[in-house]
Amino acid sequence: MNKRTQHFFIVILSFSVLISCKKETIKDVPATDSTSVKIDALQSDSTIINPLDTLQNLVDKSVIGTHLLTKSSLAPRLKTLLGKDYDEMVKNWNTETPFTKEGDVLHASGCKQYDCTNYSYDLYIDSKANKINVYKFSASKLDVFTEDNFRIELKDSLLQELNTKKINANIPKAK
Incomplete structure (x- = not known):
């Protein structure tokens, strides 16, 4: 076989390979991804x-x-x-931990991205008593918001985590 025939054969072979490997196009793209489906269900x-x-x-x-x-x-x-602290919490709840559960208490925390020492929040929900507490850490200060003056009793790992945050913020630890 001469060179010209070889080149022609290679071009035809390459072209047929390209045609057979045609890219599949999706014509019907779902409007939601799996994350938003879960969010919509929860909403x-x-x-x-x-x-x-x-x-x-x-x-x-x-x-x-x-x-x-x-x-x-x-x-x-x-x-x-x-x-008045609600809008600030919503705005600064950027970096977060997912909800955990210990006994009847659900807990999640969030803070301002790259500035957790100045804007940090812990959300506690007592599912049995149906009460909410929010702990706001800001500039070595702790503000505790209790719904109906009901202080959720924190135990074990939740109490340990809170005490660690207090130490890091130079706030006396809880007993």
Whole structure:
């Protein structure tokens, strides 16, 4: 075979390989991804009057992803509880931990990205008593917001974590 025939054969072979490896195009793209499907499901659940119905489902979910601070049935309660500090908490809740559960207490924390020492929040929800507490750490100061003056009793790892945060913020630890 001469060189010209070889080149022609290689071009035809390459062209047929390209045609056979045609890229599949997706014509119907879903409007949501798996994350937003979970969020939408939780949003609809969160409109239930009694938040106890959905609190148990929050474990391992994020506060931001569930829109708990802004669109859940707990949002108005948080706004009432925090007053003028509510908007600051929503704005600065950027870096977060997912919800954990210890006994009847759900916990999540969030802080301002790159500035956790000045804007840090711990959200505690007692699912049995249906009460909320928010601990706000800012500039070596701790403000505790308790719903109906009900102080959620923290034990074990929750108490240990709170005490560690207090030490890091130069605040006396809880007993």
